[in-house]
Amino acid sequence: MEKKLKKFLQNATRVAPKISKKGELFELRNGLVSQYPQTRKDAIKKTIQQMTLGKDVSSLFPDILKNIAASDVEQKKLVYLYVMNYAETHPELCILAVNTFVSDAQDSNPLIRCMAIRTMSMIRVDKILEYVEIPLRKTLQDDNPYVRKTAVICVAKLFALNKELCQELGVLEDLVFALEDSNPMVVANAIAALSDIYSADSSVVPLPKLIQQHVSQFLLALNECTEWARIIILGALAEYTAKDSIEAGEIIDRVTPHLQHANAAVVLASIKVVIKNIPKIQTNVDSPIFSKISSGLVSLMSTPPEMQYVALRNIRIILEKYPQLLSRELRIFYVKFNDPLYVKLEKIDTLVRLVDPSNLKQCTLLLAELKEYALEFEPEFVSRAILALSQLGVKYSDVKFIRKVLDIIVELCNTRDSFQDDCLISMCNLLRHAGHEEDEMITQVCSLAQVWSSVESLLQTDYAKCNYVWLLGQFPAKFSNIEQKLQVFIDSFTQEESLTQMSLLITVVRLHASLSGSVLQNLLNLATTGTDEVDVRDMAIMYWRCLSLEDSNDDLINELCNSSLPEVATTLDTFSPELLETLLAELSLLSSIYYRPVATMTKFNMGSNNGLKNKQLDELQFLARDEILKNMNEDNLLDFDDDSNSATNTAVTNSSVLGDLNDLFDFTPVQPQPVEDSMQNLSLKPKTESSTTKSSNTKDLLDLF
């Protein structure tokens, strides 16, 4: 009852604009210019409602703007919200709000001061920026830290919108002062703003120097600020290289408590800082700092799967630097049945990497675990598990252990009907690691492969086929009907991919003595004519040439083929040292997930246009030069019977024409060619100044003869 009455009265008294025939916007506009404050406020609410629904209410801009100067904070907030949204549609009208912005920036309420300066610096209207100076300066010096931190961020926004103005106003200096602020939030925002500006234009602020000067402030602020601010400050600390071991130790001491933070990003950022400073202090492997890092990483494993994935990618990088770090925490990384596939795959990778190869018990445990995984259902997961089995075998590198692994794989291969590819690859990896003298293992693998019928359809991937063919060639004695088996592949040679083709080529050449003569001839023919792969063709031609040498070619071939392959030491891929260092410095950034340094990901930063232009010009130059050289060579061929003197002349003229061309393109000395220059001086024929086109150059050349 009361509700009904309330509703009735509400409708009767507040007259929020209702939608009539004249249309929504008309009603809203009427409400916005009403003489009753409450009606105006209701109309503003309705308008914002429409705006959030995605309707275009930009035509109400001037009417909404009239309500910006209200003492009611709620209403002011709504109007600011609207202005932020639609300022760009009415840039010329925004000027009407300037006065309010400026006076709001001096309001007694800090929230309103913030709102004013924030809105002012974020709407992309040039005219507004002209008036931003006074409010920005005032708020940068504000008493309230919340206002100061907002103003500090506004400087970065202003810089992004109008670099020149920002420098002219000199607010960048204020930003530097803000680094010494007493409030940690202000410090964090200042450093965030500075790094933003620095990444946009590194010439404006000396960021590394600033970080260096303020390390102590950062360390002090670290404990008192919010998560977000911590991440920013830790990021800045990670940029800083400690002067000596004492300072590094201090930084580590200050940062380590944050390894237990609930926020995963804080943990990763802390780890980044600690890892950066570890080399500075003398530590051994079992120093407590490592166990702290490891417990921090372990805590990341209880986060949602997406974050686990990020953590695992980062762990992979850290493990490469400190392989022992997590070796006691193996169980944490065991795959759970409800993990998403991408986490499962990452976990397997991590497991094999972090297992301690000197610890038999642990390896055996992992082996059993991986075996379980290999009996799962998801195909990608199983094949990764099979691969991991072989990786583990290679890593532990003990014959007995490898035999055990091999047994498991053979068993898998026999019991499951769709993982021959992975099993074969894994077995070959194991054989290449330890199998040269282990006849038993070889027999085991070969007898397994021997009984496979229709191998070409059984094995799907190029890599597996390549391995199969290698197996045939490496241990021919273990197979019967080798020629028949090879013939299957030779028949489908043109359909195979390059790895298989090459492997086939090597195997057939190696076994050519035991094969009937036509097989080799046939394959060499196919390889030289039937493929687009340059490598395969080159290889085939080389073998062919060797085989057709007249004197004792068999020795040469045997020597070529029987040189044993280097033993596979590890099947885990690693980063190059430089890449590893870069990635460690960029831990917890996007680059740590892609394993690509930031520098390679942001190709199109400043000056990219210029670079593009240059590149195109370079390309054009080279194309033109090639073309002319080609033409001249053709001309030379006509007069090839001339004496050597004329030949040198040609060379000289060639270069002089090239010189012309260089002039034509205004060739900057990218590739200094002093020889050419000196030759030009000797040139018999002076450079033709007017003849710049290709044909006329060629004509000159013809005239010469």
Add this chain to the structure above:
Amino acid sequence: MGNFFSSMFDRLWGVNKEMRILILGLDGAGKTTILYRLQIGEVVTTKPTIGFNVETLVYKNLKLNVWDLGGQTSIRPYWRCYYSNTAAVIFVVDSTDKDRMLTASKELHMMLQEEELQDAALLVFANKQDQPGALSASEVSKQLSLVELKDRSWSIVASSAIKGEGISEGLDWLIDVVREEQL
């Protein structure tokens, strides 16, 4: 609950109803000074108004919503955004600025032709009377050709916002006219 009743009564008796009054004029005429003279009774230091100032004041039991719009050439075109529902216009003229009287006159007459302002009362302040060489109210009236105005209640008052002279007289007249028209 009481809130709803009170707002209903407000609506019935027009208590909370606000009169919208615009203060217009060329730049530097003294509009912002007049506004704050009205509101807080003091002279404030002003900067050129980019946009507008708006203040609510209660004068003789009437709630006035007084808008002071910036007078720069660039802002004048946007005056029209504020015309709707306007009860009265206060046009402020710098009486010492003889060179721009014509401009002021043009702006004034153009504004008054707007349909939305047909019912609005007009009060002209011949401001800056404290300055030497200021034109008198009647001279300003002539320059602005106010006599040509038909069907409109208008008045011109000599004023000095700095000294506070003439402001309340002018506003008294305006309020009387507006009250008559509204009731």
